[in-house]
Amino acid sequence: MTRLLLSARLALADLRHERIATICQVVSLAALLVPLLILLGIKNGVLAERTQALLKNPESLRLTIATTGSYPRSLIEDLASDPDVRFVAPHPAQLAVIADFTGIEDGSPVVSRVALLASGAGDPYLPAGAPPPAPGQTYLSAALAGGLSVAAGDRVTALLPPNPQRPDGAYLDFEVAGLVPAGIWGRNGALLNEADLFLIQDWTEAAITGTDLNPLRGQVAPRDSFPSMRLYASDVAAAFRLVDRLAAKGIPVGSSLDQARELASLEQALTMGFRIVAGVGLAGYSAAFAATLWNGVIRKRRAISLLRLGGLGRRGAAMLPVFQSVAIVLLGWVASLVTYGAGAHLLDATLGGALGFDRPIAQIGTGDILASGAAALAVALIASIWAAVAVTGITPQEGIDDAR
Numbered sequence: 102m103t104r105l106l107l108s109a110r111l112a113l114a115d116l117r118h119e120r121i122a123t124i125c126q127v128v129s130l131a132a133l134l135v136p137l138l139i140l141l142g143i144k145n146g147v148l149a150e151r152t153q154a155l156l157k158n159p160e161s162l163r164l165t166i167a168t169t170g171s172y173p174r175s176l177i178e179d180l181a182s183d184p185d186v187r188f189v190a191p192h193p194a195q196l197a198v199i200a201d202f203t204g205i206e207d208g209s210p211v212v213s214r215v216a217l218l219a220s221g222a223g224d225p226y227l228p229a230g231a232p233p234p235a236p237g238q239t240y241l242s243a244a245l246a247g248g249l250s251v252a253a254g255d256r257v258t259a260l261l262p263p264n265p266q267r268p269d270g271a272y273l274d275f276e277v278a279g280l281v282p283a284g285i286w287g288r289n290g291a292l293l294n295e296a297d298l299f300l301i302q303d304w305t306e307a308a309i310t311g312t313d314l315n316p317l318r319g320q321v322a323p324r325d326s327f328p329s330m331r332l333y334a335s336d337v338a339a340a341f342r343l344v345d346r347l348a349a350k351g352i353p354v355g356s357s358l359d360q361a362r363e364l365a366s367l368e369q370a371l372t373m374g375f376r377i378v379a380g381v382g383l384a385g386y387s388a389a390f391a392a393t394l395w396n397g398v399i400r401k402r403r404a405i406s407l408l409r410l411g412g413l414g415r416r417g418a419a420m421l422p423v424f425q426s427v428a429i430v431l432l433g434w435v436a437s438l439v440t441y442g443a444g445a446h447l448l449d450a451t452l453g454g455a456l457g458f459d460r461p462i463a464q465i466g467t468g469d470i471l472a473s474g475a476a477a478l479a480v481a482l483i484a485s486i487w488a489a490v491a492v493t494g495i496t497p498q499e500g501i502d503d504a505r
Contacts, residue, residue: 108417111408112424115401123429126393130433130477131440133386137379138441138473139448142463144371148364149464159225159285162187162334164343167353169194171326180332185339190221191295191327193302200301201260202241202291204249205274211260212248212289217301218331220292225333226281227292236318238278240292246280248289253279259291261304261314271304273297273314296321337364379476387480390429394422394488398495405495415493422488423481430481434474441465 116123166172172191180189198217203209220226220240221233227240234240239257241249251257255277263270281292293301300321303309309317332354334340347354398405409418445463452462465473 105417105420107413108420109424111413112421113428115421116425116428123432126390126429127433127436130386130390130430131436133382134434134437134473134477135440135444137375137382138437138465138469139444139463140378141375141469141473142441142445142461142465143448144375145464145466145469146462148368148371159187159333162336162340164332164334164340164347165355166329166332167355169328170352171328172330172352173326174324177327177330180330183343185335185343187333187335187339188221188223188225188331189333190219190224190331191299191324192219192329192331193299193327194329198298198302198305201262202245202249202289203258203260204251205256205258210249212245214289215245215259216288216290217259217298218290218292219295219298221295224292226286228279228282231279234278234292234294234297236294236296237274237276238294239275239297240279240281241277242281242286242288242290243283244287245289245291246277251277253277259301261301266307267304267310269312271312271314273301273318299324341365383476383480387484390426390480390484391487394426394485395491397425398422398488398491402495405492409495418495419489419492421492423485426481426485426488427478430477434477437473438470 174191177189177191180186199214200217201211201213202215203211218226224233227233231240241251241257246252249257257275257277259273259275261271261273275291275293275297281290297318300309300314300317303321304311304314309321311317332343334343344354405418405421409415441463445461448462
């Protein structure tokens with residue numbers, strides 16, 4: 102250990118002695134790493150922006166159960182605890198249940214063919230932090246609330262249209278608990294408690310009768326299985342995993358994942374492109390750095406032989422270029438991180454507004470920083486091998502011969 106410390110001190114002293122050459126090597130590494138870090142940051146920033154836009158549109162990650170079946174509540178509970186699932190709720194049909202809506206005041210407008218969906222905790226359609234609708238409550242889409250001229254706290258009525266078996270139709274009253282944020286759900290729609298939605302579906306299927314369904318609220322027996330469900334993935338990768346897992350269970354899924362597929366393809370292309378550029382750049386720098394270190398050994402051959410003659414062992418001498426390369430690379434890596442920070446700030450200041458990004462254009466995380474440090478260290482070790490091997494060929498005898 103003492104000899105290794107001596108080698109490290111000698112290596113660093115030599116770098117200080119040839120400080121101009123050392124600075125040039127540090128700058129040359131930073132000149133390679135800074136563009137790579139900015140390229141990586143832009144890749145991450147673009148993907149983060151696209152991913153955020155995707156997550157703001159729940160429909161882009163919705164998985165549609167392709168066939169009506171009998172799905173047990175245990176399956177839905179398992180999906181609800183799955184980290185790949187953003188939201189799941191039982192549903193009475195493959196498609197939305199339909200009803201008309203109106204206000205409770207005389208002369209209130211009627212909005213036809215309102216889509217009714219079962220809601221619950223974590224529903225991506227709910228306002229941030231809002232509790233799910235309780236029995237007798239509903240969240241209306243912005244389009245429906247505008248058509249009815251109602252707001253949170255008002256009361257509305259769902260009108261179930263008459264048919265030959267039930268010529269009088271039926272109705273069910275609700276309190277408006279809130280509105281779905283504008284831009285999330287573009288159609289006329291209402292989010293209901295699971296029990297209320299299945300009450301409406303039971304009337305539609307003639308499982309119950311009556312015109313005023315309000316007294317029946319809360320009297321429908323709990324179900325152990327459901328014909329369908331609303332299912333949303335937590336992110337792009339999770340959507341594809343869910344499709345595969347559900348298919349393996351015999352549950353066909355028809356998904357609208359075109360945007361997710363585009364994002365996955367973009368991420369794959371950008372990642373592959375970055376790896377190629379980074380690999381070629383680091384390989385080229387490693388070769389050039391190795392040649393520089395080897396040339397330094399050739400220039401200092403007599404000095405190294407004298408150190409060997411003075412008692413520095415072969416292993417300690419071989420570590421001289423290794424310690425020097427590690428020191429140069431660490432300095433270059435730190436310099437590149439500082440320069441990257443300034444460059445990323447400049448990008449945000451000059452292009453952030455023009456591109457309409459809600460977040461920094463270039464983003465690198467802790468993992469990226471550590472990975473760049475590991476790559477730089479690997480370059481240092483690989484580049485120093487040639488020089489270290491060359492040093493092992495220098496013997497103390499050369500120092501004696503030179504002294505004659």
